[in-house]
Amino acid sequence: MRLLLVEDDLELQGNLKKQLMLENYSVDVASDGESGLFQGTEHPYDAAIIDIGLPIIDGISVIKALRDKQFTFPIIVLTARDSWQDKVAGLDAGADDYLTKPFHPEELTARLNALIRRSVGQASPVIENGPISINTKSMSVSVDGSDVSLSSYEYKLLEYLMLHINEVKSKTVLTEHIYDQDFDLDSNVIEVFIRRLRKKLDPESKYGFIETLRGQGYKMKAFTV
Amino acid sequence: MRLLLVEDDLELQGNLKKQLMLENYSVDVASDGESGLFQGTEHPYDAAIIDIGLPIIDGISVIKALRDKQFTFPIIVLTARDSWQDKVAGLDAGADDYLTKPFHPEELTARLNALIRRSVGQASPVIENGPISINTKSMSVSVDGSDVSLSSYEYKLLEYLMLHINEVKSKTVLTEHIYDQDFDLDSNVIEVFIRRLRKKLDPESKYGFIETLRGQGYKMKAFTV
DNA sequence: TAAAATGTTCAGGTTACGTTCAGATTAAAT
DNA sequence: ATTTAATCTGAACGTAACCTGAACATTTTA
Incomplete structure (x- = not known):
């Protein structure tokens, strides 16, 4: 874990650095806002500790600048004054x-x-x-970088196949995993959904993602990129 | 955003609840550790505020129990005593x-x-x-640089979706995070608010910010600028 | 206290989706 | 080569899920 410590009081800076290193952190230090901001944008930190009262550029501005530049690592603000407005300002600027x-x-x-x-x-x-x-969280699917929109059951089927790449799954198994209650197994739903998936994922059949193994089931082919 | 506030000082409890509601939070309250723990396990909160000195079960134990049960929402500890050991104990128990x-x-x-x-x-x-x-601080919203004025619930819904971009959120989940006490889930409030948001944010439907995933919920689409 | 804004419910219209069906294709078996 | 079964494929259909405008209820503001 690599930290950035921006503190102009050199004695405090030294003490904190020592303490943090005892906790096994790697610590970079800066003594004013300008170099703190520069360092923060140059190296990949896991967190930063920034004093509010700093020479050249104040702490609040440093935090704002970092957040503007889309740096998201956690930031802790140090404040000498016991004024709650300062703390709130720090948090509002994007400190944690x-x-x-x-x-x-x-x-x-x-x-x-x-x-x-x-x-x-x-x-x-x-x-x-x-x-x-x-993406199992957003339930979104893309092929060659462009989004493909699937219905609920189309997605469920695809997800199951993607979770079992290179395994042959019979229509019975697929049905059981896609429907909660048991389902009329004489239906050809799976065939229909496989068809729709193929059409949506691979309209020109140039990939052949899903293979049919007659009498056994379907298989999502593994692609070694 | 739905909060749990566990505080036995009823005057403070009332004041805080009022203040939090002004900030557009939905707030459930409990006055002792036992019922606080129970509530925390029953409802999906976005954060909790827990006093350390509580009747029946103390705050530290409540936090430990919640974390043991794998609840990960942020927790803020309130402490009357000005002893840093207490604070550290709270943080170590799993408070944030x-x-x-x-x-x-x-x-x-x-x-x-x-x-x-x-x-x-x-x-x-x-x-x-x-x-x-x-802007989550000023609760203001703009589209293409021009301000859009939203009602309280419209804003709550939008904020929740913006905090979970590209994630599908069901109407149930949205309802739970927007309302405090349980709410009639047969209602179509969410549909109505989604409708109003769409109308205000995107009158000509040229963006399609909020996507409907039939049977699953709604999703704030991520725009790669 | 009246008016305006916001929250909530209702009812009817619309559409996407799951499901079924029927005929065409294909692969295996004889 | 012929038969048979499995799979493919396009289309049709009914049903929830969702949309939508407006009415009603409640809270806030003037």
Whole structure:
């Protein structure tokens, strides 16, 4: 974990850096707003600690500038003054937390840990297979980068196949996994949905995503890109 | 945004609830740890505010229990005592932030806003998506640079969708996050508000911001500028 | 207190989707 | 080569899900 610490009080800066390094962080320091902002845009930080009262450029402006440039790492504001307006201004500028000096170093590290824990988070729920990509969270599908809109059941079927790439799935199995209650198995719904999927995903049949294994079922072919 | 407020001082509870509702939050309250814990497990909250000193079950235990049960919404701890050990204990139990009484209500709402934004991966209080831009602080909305005035519920709905861009949200989920107490789910309020939003944000339907996924819900489409 | 704005319900119109069907194609079996 | 069964394919249909304008109810503002 790499941190940026922007603090003009050199004694405090040194102490905090020491404490943070004890907690196994890598720490870069800056002593004024300008170089803090520069550093923040140049390196990939996991979090930043920024004093409000800084030479050249004040802390609030640094935070605003970073957020404007779409940097999203967590930021903790340090404020010497015990004025709640300052804290609110910091949070409104895009900071995630603040600490009022003086504070116990344990407080800083506890908050840092909580913030960083939260800012990392869920892996992206995307399944890819060659030109096909599906996002299970947004239930969206794209082929060769362009979106394809599927109906509910079309999507369910595709998702199941994408989750079992290269496995042959019989119509019975597909039916069971797509419908909750048991369903009339004499129906040809699966055939119809497979047809519609093929048409939507691959109108010119140039890929042949879904293979038919007569008597056995269907298979989503694996593409080694 | 739906909040849970657990506070046994009824006067403070009332004041905070009023203040939070002014900020357009839907607020459920509890006055002891036991019912707070129960409520927290029963409804889908976007954040919780929990006092440390509570009857029946103390705040720390409530937080621990919620985190044990895998609830991940942000939690802010209120502490009457000015002891940093208490704060650290709260954070270690799984809280994301704390406030020491007495505090200014503005501080609470500023921190809440920041936390909720952060919890959905949004660092800045301004959320942009193609031609739409909303400011979660001033609750103002603009499309193509010109202001659009929304009613309270219209805004709540839009904000929730903007905080979850590209995610499909069912009418049930939308209802739960927009209203506090449970609400008649047979109603078609969501449909009506979606309709009004579409009309106000995109009168000529040239953008199609909000997509309908039949049987699943609505989705705020991501615009890659 | 009246008027305006907002929230909520209602009812009828519209459409997308799931489902079925029937005939055409294809592959396997004899 | 002929038969048979499995799959393909386009189209049709009925039904919820959704849309939509307006009415009614409630809260806020003047």
